[in-house]
Amino acid sequence: MYIEKLNLINYKCFEGKYTIEFKEGVNILVGNNGEGKSTILEGINLTLSGLLNGKYLKNEISQYLFNKNVVKKYIADLKAGGKQEILPSIEIELFINSKTPEKLKELAILKGNNNSDRLDKHGIKLEIKFDDSYLKEYEILIKDKEIITLPIEYYQMKWSSFGRDSLTSRIIPLKSILIDSSSTKYQNGSDLYISKIIKNYLDEDKKVGISQAFRQVKEEFMRSEYISKINDDLKEKIDRKKLEISVDLSTQNSWENTLITILDEIPFHQIGKGDQCIIKSKLALQHEKTSQAQILLIEEPENHLSHTKLNELMKIIEEESKGKQVILSTHSPFVANKLGLNNLILLKNRKNTRLTELNKETYKFFKKLPGYNTLRLILSQKSILVEGDSDELIFQKYFMIKNEDKLPINKGIDVISCGLTFKRFLEIAILLNENVGVITDNDGDYLNNIEERYRDYTKYENIKVFADKRGDLNTLEPQFVNVNVNDIKKLSEIVREKKKKVETEAELIEFMIKNKSEWALRVFESNQILEYPEYIKKAVEWCNDEE
Structure with missing residues (x-):
């Protein structure tokens, strides 16, 4: 079983209806902050489990679950005397499918057209909507009082199949697990996330054993002569009422909130964030309930992890997710490349796009060499690809000259050094x-290295290639010396740390070629006025073009 489509209507950052389709296997959500990656994962888990942040939604309904623009419009309509009976609602719809006939039979209870697409499909619908039984109270409210917030006390959660049958989590045949390794919820010094996972590893006999051991510890505590003496002293000081120091006995399973996880004799919440993240993720992925879940929802697995640890986690995800559907959000190009760009879904301006038509060799290239920063290109407004450090520094320097000392990134333009992998x-x-x-x-x-090599790319309006046509000026270094030939002494003084004599053009070019990053950095840091090659200028002009 797998989720083939999700509809979000008026949920959090999504105003109106937003639709995203998924495939079996791995799905990677990428996008800038605020595009809704976390909301999508949360919406899926909420619809399959009825839980929001580990608590039942019916007890957690709030105005902040609704898209703020929808709420503002409702309040504005009320003030303007509009249709007061129309209150905002949230709908989350999951379309579920299976390529196995046996599994489709299990989904039969979910089939119907109770969805906004009016399609006869298998699926689940979760609604947060006005409860009509409160209509009279609501009419009195809006008549006697100016409404400035959504009257959430009159709302209810409705959980149903596309066949219009009411649902509970036990009835739903599809299970999910949400893994957010960055969450840190502490209570009494205990990390509740990991304590809960470890507790769930225990069978009932072990739980009973722990409960009895905990009770023995509590009883021993109460029998301690020091505690008895303190309580005797308290009796003398407080009249009539009995005041004592004790241990919490109010709940049957109070031991659960007292557990603390220890790693190599150090409390879990005191170890490094990176170790916390990878241990949480490993435990969650290898947990028995994960093996039962068909859907793995993973929130930014790269949090707090070094490159080595992240690579280790990627291997675990690949191994543990076999036969399951994975929907994962990330800002890491390493994660996206490693799990396959063909699985990537770009979220941008409330639209989603898949990278499904790249050359197969390109997919393989980035998967084998995941260090390339593909997401920087995908998420930027404009990108400039350069061969190496010297090209990047010289381009950025001239850009700053033409843009009031602002770097390209300050205007949403990313400069990416990618060697000779431009075509990828x-x-x-x-x-x-x-x-x-x-x-x-x-x-x-x-002719061959520029025109012929990029002929299939430059026919697209969004692709521009900047290079000099003169064969004798074959790289940046002779180009830069050429445009500054009338002030060769000043250029030499800038690019060399120590100058012993006046240099010829050839000597300076030779030095610059041997010290590519060094000379470019000195130009970048210099306040001296220099000339720049024409193709560098044209690249900056293209960046400054607002079209």
């Missing part, structure tokens, strides 16, 4: 219609 990145840019510029050397043959 350009495939992504074409598919997503991202604006991307390439700054590159002609390497002595403009």
